[in-house]
Amino acid sequence: MVNKAGGWTFLTSHARVLLVIARDPTLTLRQVAATCRISERTAQAVVADLEQAGYLHRQRVGRRNQYTLHLEGTFRHPAEAGISVRALVEIHDNRKAGTAPPPA
Template sequence: MAEWTFLTNHAHVLVCLFDDESLRVRDIADRVGITERAVVRILGELVEGGYLEKFRDGRRNTYRILREQPLRHPLESAHTVGDLLDSVAD
């Protein structure tokens, strides 16, 4: 398998949450192939960047993707997170 992919780990985390916003950090880490610590960092960055909303549900966190947010790079800024997810997620 190739050592690089077209999407970043940030995008992979969003794809996982698109499938199930209640996934645990452990489940996301397993699916993406990164550490739980990396997932926690990415989730924090996505919340801080305005791409996710975080909700506390008992002892667990759940997340809501803010689909209307534009992609960050100038080449893709005319498109939203929702556009990306609609094109790559199941």
């Protein structure tokens, strides 16, 4: 049973923001924040972190930002060294499409 009052989740805000932007790279920060259920200020800080780490690039297009993801980067934690961020995005895309691989 999942503890709904628990203080932790499996995905960090960084992972959630990356996955939301992967789904739609034209979203505003306000939309990203609302989808991830975080503040705009947190969303802005997370995007800055992801950009500084090389996972995404933002470019101004008119009055909005457009994001380009660099999915060949690998996870930062040594336990997941060598696993590309693309793998996370593909798992998430498969889950959304209802085509997730069967459990091992």
